Amino acid sequence: KNLDTLYRQVIMDHYKNPRNKGILEDGSLTINMNNPTCGDRIQLTMKVEDGKVTDSKFEGEGCSISMSSASMMTQAIKGKNIDDALKLSKIFSDMMLGKEYDDNIDLGDIEALQGVSQFPARIKCATLAWKAMEKGLNENNQ
Ligand code: FES
Ligand code: FES
Numbered sequence: 001k002n003l004d005t006l007y008r009q010v011i012m013d014h015y016k017n018p019r020n021k022g023i024l025e026d027g028s029l030t031i032n033m034n035n036p037t038c039g040d041r042i043q044l045t046m047k048v049e050d051g052k053v054t055d056s057k058f059e060g061e062g063c064s065i066s067m068s069s070a071s072m073m074t075q076a077i078k079g080k081n082i083d084d085a086l087k088l089s090k091i092f093s094d095m096m097l098g099k100e101y102d103d104n105i106d107l108g109d110i111e112a113l114q115g116v117s118q119f120p121a122r123i124k125c126a127t128l129a130w131k132a133m134e135k136g137l138n139e140n141n142q
Contacts, residue, residue, distance in 0.1 A: 010112035014068035019075045022057045029140055033132040035124050040066055044074075044132040048140055053077045053085055058129060065113070065122050070129035072109045082137050089130050096123045 027045030034041040040062030047055040056074040060067065073092075077085040092110060094101040098117040116126045 004115065007112040007115060010109050011064065011068045014071040014109065015064040018058075018067060018071040020057045020071065020078075021059065023059055024055055024057045027055070027057070029136040031132040031136040033128060033135065035062070035066065035128050037121075037124060038063070040125070040128070042066070042070055042129055042132055044070070044129060044136065046077075046133070046136055048082065048137070052079065052081045053137075054079070056133075062128065063122075063125050065116060065125040066128045069113055069126045072113070073129045073133060076108060076110055077133060082141060086134060086137055089134050092130055093127065096126055 023043065024045035024047055027047050029044075029046045029048060031044045031046075032041065033044070040060070042058055042060035042062065044058050045056065046053055056077055058070045058074055060070065062070075076088060080088070088105070088107075088110075091101045091105070091107070092113075095110075095114050096117050113126050116122050
């Protein structure tokens with residue numbers, strides 16, 4: 001199997017079996033965001049305690065790229081402190097822009113989305129959940 005096939009399987013797995021689907025009732029942060037080009041939307045809830053994202057869930061409707069990216073994102077930020085979560089978001093954004101990115105940290109499943117950088121129309125799909133996360137954490141940081 002080539003890497004593309006493997007990556008596609010990871011993306012489809014997150015789409016069909018989303019991690020962290022739902023709404024955190026005790027979530028300290030709630031962010032709603034939509035992709036204006038298609039109307040797809042996400043509601044992200046995050047619990048932040050002592051500067052750390054201790055839990056995160058998402059709800060929404062969208063294409064396989066947006067929903068799988070949300071699933072991967074919520075998985076990746078759990079347990080991270082705010083700065084590290086934002087750093088990961090920067091890495092993801094660089095990856096989407098086809099820029100060099102810091103791959104010294106373990107990106108886990110997120111790497112499966114790197115091929116999206118080849119399809120400019122889909123980059124907004126992949127970054128939707130990340131933009132929501134950034135917005136929530138930046139507001140929380142103030
Ligand atoms: Fe068309 Fe996302 S807006 S694929
Ligand atoms: Fe709407 Fe992908 S087509 S987020």
